[in-house]
Amino acid sequence: MRRSDTGLFSSPQMAFHIFEGLGLGYKIRQQTSEVCRPVTVLLMNPNSCRETTQTMCRIAGGVLGDVPSGWTADAGPRLLTSPEALDAAAACVATARVPADAQAVIVAAFGDPGAGALQRRIPVQVIGIGAAAARACGRAGARFAVATTTPALRGRIDALMAAGRGGYLGCFLAEGDPVELMASEDTLDRGLLAAVERAALAGAERVIIGGGPLGAAAERLSQVSPVRLVNPLRAAAEEVLGRLAAAQTAHMA
Numbered sequence: 001m002r003r004s005d006t007g008l009f010s011s012p013q014m015a016f017h018i019f020e021g022l023g024l025g026y027k028i029r030q031q032t033s034e035v036c037r038p039v040t041v042l043l044m045n046p047n048s049c050r051e052t053t054q055t056m057c058r059i060a061g062g063v064l065g066d067v068p069s070g071w072t073a074d075a076g077p078r079l080l081t082s083p084e085a086l087d088a089a090a091a092c093v094a095t096a097r098v099p100a101d102a103q104a105v106i107v108a109a110f111g112d113p114g115a116g117a118l119q120r121r122i123p124v125q126v127i128g129i130g131a132a133a134a135r136a137c138g139r140a141g142a143r144f145a146v147a148t149t150t151p152a153l154r155g156r157i158d159a160l161m162a163a164g165r166g167g168y169l170g171c172f173l174a175e176g177d178p179v180e181l182m183a184s185e186d187t188l189d190r191g192l193l194a195a196v197e198r199a200a201l202a203g204a205e206r207v208i209i210g211g212g213p214l215g216a217a218a219e220r221l222s223q224v225s226p227v228r229l230v231n232p233l234r235a236a237a238e239e240v241l242g243r244l245a246a247a248q249t250a251h252m253a
Helices: 012-021 050-064 083-094 115-121 129-140 151-161 178-182 185-201 212-221 232-252
Strands: 029-031 036-038 040-045 069-072 102-107 125-128 144-148 168-173 206-209 228-230
Touching: 040 050, 050 069, 050 212, 050 232, 083 115, 083 151, 102 115, 102 232, 115 125, 125 129, 125 232, 129 151, 129 206, 129 228, 129 232, 144 151, 144 185, 151 168, 168 185, 178 185, 185 206, 185 212, 206 212, 206 232, 212 228, 212 232, 228 232
Parallel strands: 040 069, 040 102, 102 125, 144 168, 144 206, 206 228
Antiparallel strands: 029 036
């Protein structure tokens, strides 16, 4: 049985069955005096690649128990590699129209662009995958690092990871141009694995694969990594389940 990447549950399947047993999971039931309606999850991809959105939704769905609805930015780059691109994506996310039936939103770019602004605008839970991954490592009390492909975002990543309560050791980069790395699974995997190995030598007990579009690589590398990897898409999905379960428990009390 596969271990959870965040340590909240022993497996994604167990997470879903536990919450399903409570009437939760992706089709969580929100009880009121008049209706019983499903709670839906929206996964927002702040870059413009719809194929990436589909892949990220499948990964998150492995935790949620069903594939969430996907949202892709209408314009902008296919990969966010600079602070300027991240800021432009933040403005797009912050002003996006969220479906009325959405009960949780996952912002699936590692810098969490626009997540805070969107949370201030809508009443439902908004969870950025970067902060969720940092919190997962913090809950475990683990020394952790990030392995990623975007050197220009290192400062943003370092600031975001400081929110984790564990010991953040820094950002370790795959060598090469980010766009070129993404063009080849083999090249990407070798570059990220080398970064993970450097992080492990620096003392990291867990390494976050830092990027929503890198989620598939995190899945592939989980079996060969020298340390435990954290897939931020899975971390965010597990946090969604935990927060909705807490809200349901409070409502029933």
